[in-house]
Amino acid sequence: MSARTAPARTLLATALTMLLALTVAACSGSAQAGELSDTATTATATATGSATEATQDTSRPNIVFVLTDDLSMNLLPYLPTVQRMQDEGTAFAQNFTTDSLCCPSRASIFTGRYPHSTGIYRNSGPQGGFKTFMKKGLDSDTFGTDLQAAGYKTAMMGKLLNQYEPDGQTPAGWDEWALAGMAYKQYDYTLNQNGTTVKYGSDPEDYMTDVIGARGRDFVARKAAANEPFMLEVATFTPHKPYPVAPRHQGLFKNLKAPRTAAYDTMPSPAPAWMAKHQLTRAEIKRMDRDFRKRVQGVQAVDDLVRGLWEQIRASGIEDNTYLVFSSDNGYHMGEYALLSGKMTAYDTDVHVPLVVVGPDVAKHRTVNALTSNIDLRATFGEIAGQPTPEISDGQSLAALWSTTKKSSPVTDRDLVLIEHRGPDLIVGGDPDYEGFRSANPPGYDALRSRDFLYIEYLHGETEYYDLRTDPDELHNIAGTLSKKRLAGLSAKLHEVATCTGHVQCAKAQQL
Template sequence: MNRPNIVFVLADDLSQNLVPYLPNVAELGRQGTTFTNYTVTDSLCCPSRASILTGRYPHNTGIVKNHGSDGGFLLFRSRGEEKSTFGTDLQHAGYRTGFFGKYLNEYQPRMRHVPPGWDTWVAGGDAYAGFDYDLDENGTVVHYGDRDQDYLTDVLSAKARAFITTSAATGEPFAAEISVYTPHLPYVPARRDASSFAGLTAPRTEAYGRIPRNAPAWLAPHSPLTAAQIKHMDSGFRQRVQTVQAIDRMIGDLRTTLAAAGVERETVLIFSSDNGYHMGEYRLNPGKQTAFDTDVVVPLVVAGAGVAAGQVIDAPVENIDLRPTFADLAGTPAPSEVDGRSLRALLAGRDPGPWRTAALIEHSDPATDPADPDHQRQSENTPPSYVALRTTAITWVEYVDGTREYYDRRTDPLQLDNLAGTLPPERGAALSAALAALARCEGAVRCHAAGAAVL
């Protein structure tokens, strides 16, 4: 299939430790390809989603926060970023395109704004509670209430499946993004799932409740978790598992719809998340934004037309690679300003040629904003601004306050021993220079060269 249909399911704050509770995702992996070193450019909703849409790092999109003068939908639009996304690529390539769900922070249905690149537009605003919300449906605001059938994940699933059925009947290629709001706070499950997984608790890995040796300055003073905090996180993890059951059913239903429409073998189905999430690891209350794997390494599972079955890939890939991958699948070149590279050869089990050895992670300390859905009530849980690089073996972090972290994940996979202070000066200098080159790169050629130079 030269120009497959594309169905992209994007979860919100779905961490790797939730994947065992997603049987349809597991089946997708058995029939397709799983990436074990897929990282996000920033473990924060809006910067990550901007990178997915544009294929560019936050230092190039200018979207480094969720709100205000340096982040959010309003800045994304005012900077003209909407004019060039994977949606516009696919639409220009002759695809029928549909978007369903969460777009960018600050977007509200009452704005009646349909971005370029989307033939069908169904987008929400602050709809995290799952009930009693509005959707902008192609420029018309529609309200959904508190009935069981109004649960947002189910509504988005039904609308996406209708889009698939209608589009398949035209015989033309189509692309859909289904961007759900769960398992983001406040962790509201469908009512049919609200009593499931009784007694389930948050995973107690070796990192749970522990501070790394030689921890960075922002993390070192953290007190042990209290009994109340532990109880709260156990309840929260159970609710998160409950919320993702509707996502998993949706994936099964999407596959059933594709098969019924006769296009399952002509479609590529992608499942991922905008960022990860920690709950108790490193003595941190629930949240994200750190450079730990809990927050920056997320699921990427792909199956369908031209995708090798049962394949596991450990090459460093990032969310900036999705846009050029979609363009490649559609038979159209990605714009020159895109920083990522197509994954199509990797998906097919072919040698992609030289590949990056390091992924870049960027983070800007967000201003305290209680209106931000990612606001951390305990400010000590939010790290200061940093840039980091992550290879298959090590993680190197440079904070704005001068603190450094170096974790050798081959011997310390949970990142509990910061070895930055023990590195030979020339090794630290080399990592710092490599990171600086990545943090200022522009375009696929320069960014790949910078990422490939890291050892």
């Protein structure tokens, strides 16, 4: 049973009904009665249109950022609201993560810096995790602190960084928060809600994706009614393993199987040494098909969350002054390259991630083919808020690429993005992303991804090279056919990008 009381649930359901009039009943369990009672009047005023009549400060548009966990590109067809965002806004077709692992990727998103700049390469230990992030003082220099300095009210809901504990320290940059630790099961977790720890149970309304979605909508309603510019990040644990599904979505997509792409159950040739020769067994295929269905079922709650936030933005009368941004920290493979479910490779299955935006001045039906990266989000959010790109940021603002008014962007000159990874991961206990070698647990590498090729250089010296013009599935490793001069040039360019610091130097390094 839930640790919260029945009256709290009743009050919450009533407040959310007034707030959105949504039909998804399971989205009604989000917070303590004491917190929501202060916002019930605001919710009612919003629903009746008083927030719509408020004069919005258009010089500082609002930002709502939804970040998912392990959401691969092959899940996008099952997210109708995100598809509608693509139709009504702009999608970035060549968007990549700096490291296909939760903590390094999120550190890059927060700071706008590559892993070699943050020093965050892992989920725990001296090279990663929340403890190292805080020890390095990285929390004091993020898009959260940028927007606070610009006069924004900021909020962070859901997953922060690996190793975060709800009863511990909360990083700088946030005026409000509802943060969880190990909440991958979506039930029986604890949220740190603005400094108070609240336990959630195992009832349907405790499903965490719904809880943080409801809290996010409440934040949007209150800030819109108060006419305060705001930045909200809602970071789901969905669809991370063990792939828990909201009760209302169980049983959907019964006959769905993991996509049988050209790379499915097929190893690269020649394969890197770490990738032991193997063909998938029937039992492994059956298990991954089941898990893929669970991932698709699970992201239905993500779609509900995005739709609910979008509807709240409209109900609050701030649609013409609010950006809604959707992305993922990394991708995921399930059977590709004959690997069991996992991530951490430099292949597109793991590093190619969605980025979709709707909002004021965002072009409709636009697909951007410029190479972009999660290091660009900090500078992008800063430009929206009227802030210059911090010198320390390795990324560039993407705003001009979606805008109907801005004419150019330095990102259009980027020829390369960098992918960095340090492995193998040998921490068996406590790391939710630990994978056996059959799932993909590669040794450390740096990689360059261009529009035309993928070049991987392992720290022990082995290389891979894929010509994406003729081999988009990244199956034919032709590194052995390249001239010594070509390999030396690739290695030199990789070293240049892998040691760049700051957006000026990195922009130059990322040109061929």
